[in-house]
Amino acid sequence: CSLPTAAAPPIELVCPSQHSIVEKETTFFNTPIRSMLNPITLETEQALLSSKIEPVDYPITNMLPEPINKKQRYTKIEVPSMRRFVTDSGKLAQLDKLLRELKEGGHRVLLYFQMTRMIDLMEEYLTYRNYRYCRLDGSTKLEDRRDTVAAFQSTPEIFVFLLSTRAGGLGINLTSADTVIFYDSDWNPTIDSQAMDRAHRLGQTRQVTVYRLITRGTIEERIRKRALQKEEVQRVVITGGAGATSGDRGVDFNGRTTRENRTKDIALWLADDDQAAEIERKEAEFAEQEAKEPNKAKKRKAPTKKKEISMDDMYHEGENTLDDRDLIRDANNNVTGEGRFDDDHSNKPSGAATPVPGAIEGPPSKKKKTTGKKAKTLKQRLAIADGDVDGGMAS
Structure with a gap:
């Protein structure tokens, strides 16, 4: 059997000597020598024929061997067809x-x-379709970012703005665009929301449409599902509202009967797959142990709701819980001081009222005499306020 002819690139000389560099520049870039290596052009051949030069005297040309494939020329680099470049990717198509x-x-x-590698490929596609575009990613300098954003805002001919989702920060204003396309989805839904907000700034006068490209049966579906779960967990934790149904957002927190189980669901969504599997395994072991030994299982206390307290309740808080030592009593153990009395004492006859000295009948008090001033009752205080100096104490 015969072996196929080898297709090799042109020979490249590598030599650090300055003489070889000069010889290379004067030899390989010399027009007569290059004409000897390459085939003769059609114009040169017609000029030779019109001059009636003998074929023997024709200049030496085409000294390089003929390539196997005319399209490959003398290099191994194959440039793929842009038509295949577009159709080979379903998302790009x-x-x-x-x-x-x-x-x-x-x-x-x-x-x-x-x-950014995908942005490089997208630049080739936009060049192939002759779409004008701008680009901004993490490698773009700060002053170039400002100029790029200003150019996109002021030049309607620029059709596409290529951006990295995490580049640019929160202050970019791109209200001249009315369509947002996510070629790739981020694990963090907040990052995608901030990217969408760049087209929803003040000054936007048109309806903004958002597209998200996801390939079925790939890791992109899992990334998007996990992002929706994180977004729902964030909403439940911050707002304290109920979770959405499993068909709406991919997370169902209402399927559980108790608040403790719903809290566990939130913890499972926040954990990784391995951690969630470990938590589920431990929960299954604990449930199995409780089923075998029901008498030893501890009852979990239900969460108690906090009682709502109004401003009026806070103002009168503690009035019905006065210490008995703070009340002023007379010889018959009747309360003679001011205060708000309990309902148990409200049915008693006017023992809670201020008694008149001398009208009290009963056994003498065994209390020791004190040399201090006698406490004045409410009636005596009112008498003093009216101008009676004795305060109703005259005998």
Whole structure:
């Protein structure tokens, strides 16, 4: 059997000597020598024929061997067809169809990516379709970012703005665009929300449409599902509201009967897959142990709701819980001081009222005499306020 002819690139000389560099520049870039290596052009051949020069006297040309493939020329680098570049990726094919419709409708697009390598490939695609674009990612300098944003805002001919989702911060204003396309989704839903907000700033006069491209049966579905779960957990934790149904947001916190189980669901969504599996395994072991030994299982206390307290209740708080030592009593152990009395004492006859000295009948008190001033009752205080100096104490 015969072996196929080898296709090799042109020979490249590598030598650190200055003489070899000069010889290389004067030899390989010399026009007569290059004409000897390459085939003769059609114009040169027609000029030779018109001059009636003998074929023997023709200049020496085409000294390099003929390549196997005319399209490959003398290099191993193969440039793929841009038609295959678009059709080999289902997501890029749908994006190509969507961009054509948006271009015909006069829309302007913000196209978000997660990786700069994908932005490089998208630049080749936009060049192939002759779409004008701008680019902003983490490697863009600060002064270039400001100029790029200003150019996109003031130049309606720029159709697409290529951006990295996490680049640019929160202060970018891109209200001249009315369409947002997420080519890749972020694990953090807040990052995508901030990216969408760049087109929803003050000054936006058109309806903003958001597209998200997801390939079925790939890791992108899992990333988007986990992002929805995080978004729902964030909403439940911050607002304290009930969770959405499993068909709406991918998370169902209402399927549990107790608040403790719903809290455990939130913890499972926040944990990784391995951690969640470990938690579920321990819960299953604990439930199995409780089923075997029901008498030893401890009852969990239900969460108690906090009692709502109004301003009036707070103002009168503690009035019905006065210490007995703070009340002023007379010889018959009747309360003679001011205060708010309990309902148990309200039915007693006017023992709670201020008694008149001398009208009290009963056994003499065994209390020791004190040399201090006698406490004045409410009636005596009112008498003093009216001008009676004795205060109703005259005998």
